[in-house]
Amino acid sequence: MPLRFVHVSDIHLLDLSGTRPWHYFNKRITGRVNLAIKRRRAHDERIFERAVASGIALGAERLVVTGDLTNLSLPSEFAHVKARLDALGLPVTVIPGNHDAYTRGVVRADLFEKFFGAFMEGERDGAPYPFVQRYGDVALVGVSTAVVSLPMFATGVVGKPQLERLDDILARLHAQGLARVVLIHHPPVAGVSKARHDLLDLAAFGEVIARRGAELILHGHEHRTLETTLPGPAGDVPVHGIASGTAVSSLPQRQAAFSLYQVDRHRVHRELYTWNGTSFAAAPA
Numbered sequence: 001m002p003l004r005f006v007h008v009s010d011i012h013l014l015d016l017s018g019t020r021p022w023h024y025f026n027k028r029i030t031g032r033v034n035l036a037i038k039r040r041r042a043h044d045e046r047i048f049e050r051a052v053a054s055g056i057a058l059g060a061e062r063l064v065v066t067g068d069l070t071n072l073s074l075p076s077e078f079a080h081v082k083a084r085l086d087a088l089g090l091p092v093t094v095i096p097g098n099h100d101a102y103t104r105g106v107v108r109a110d111l112f113e114k115f116f117g118a119f120m121e122g123e124r125d126g127a128p129y130p131f132v133q134r135y136g137d138v139a140l141v142g143v144s145t146a147v148v149s150l151p152m153f154a155t156g157v158v159g160k161p162q163l164e165r166l167d168d169i170l171a172r173l174h175a176q177g178l179a180r181v182v183l184i185h186h187p188p189v190a191g192v193s194k195a196r197h198d199l200l201d202l203a204a205f206g207e208v209i210a211r212r213g214a215e216l217i218l219h220g221h222e223h224r225t226l227e228t229t230l231p232g233p234a235g236d237v238p239v240h241g242i243a244s245g246t247a248v249s250s251l252p253q254r255q256a257a258f259s260l261y262q263v264d265r266h267r268v269h270r271e272l273y274t275w276n277g278t279s280f281a282a283a284p285a
């Protein structure tokens with residue numbers, strides 16, 4: 001059985017209602033709060049809703065969001081996103097991004113898990129990540145790169161224990177004949193992100209993929225639509241990034257977009273849809 005799903009990322013739904021961000025954060029963070037308020041103009045939540053509606057009309061069975069669902073990891077933002085995702089009428093899978101782990105307090109309180117745990121239900125090898133969700137011939141493998149970084153930095157780390165679990169999981173799923181779709185917020189390919197936005201252990205992640213392979217790797221973070229590859233044991237593994245699902249931009253590569261995938265154990269098929277200011281249209285193949 002193939003899986004037909006929509007991939008969006010970096011929706012950055014901002015909600016400051018009923019909250020005073022400066023009550024939650026120290027002064028170091030207030031600059032980020034101002035930045036997020038300014039950035040609000042660059043993101044429109046209604047575009048995300050249109051992307052989901054288009055995906056449903058195209059027969060998608062699931063929505064996959066590869067991180068940065070919030071801006072500041074505020075409790076009000078998590079609650080707002082949760083309510084939106086619950087109301088979509090489509091099952092949802094999420095992984096966290098750097099904006100969803102903005103402060104040590106958020107990570108300690110485990111807000112991402114508390115609000116979005118239901119969207120990450122599946123097999124967990126004694127640790128939250130990677131989690132595995134199986135749908136017919138397809139396994140979604142959710143990796144976390146979300147760590148607290150210094151102001152002006154947006155780096156990510158998978159970490160050695162999670163990489164060891166990923167190695168085992170990819171080998172096991174391959175032996176079971178499943179198509180493996182790895183979800184990771186940061187681009188895992190060298191040279192894609194600036195150093196201060198990068199995945200710090202992407203070489204070690206690449207070694208796991210070179211050893212075990214995967215059928216598809218999906219990421220966000222860069223707010224650009226990208227197609228790269230990583231070497232696998234039986235040829236190149238496609239690595240696809242998608243622009244922000246809410247972006248209002250005059251730059252074509254940064255316009256809001258979503259991908260519609262049909263994946264089974266023999267084939268990965270991607271159709272790209274981009275926002276043209278009034279609707280989503282299929283991008284030329």
Ligand SMILES: [Fe+2]
Binds near residue numbers: 068221222
């Ligand atoms: Fe990000």
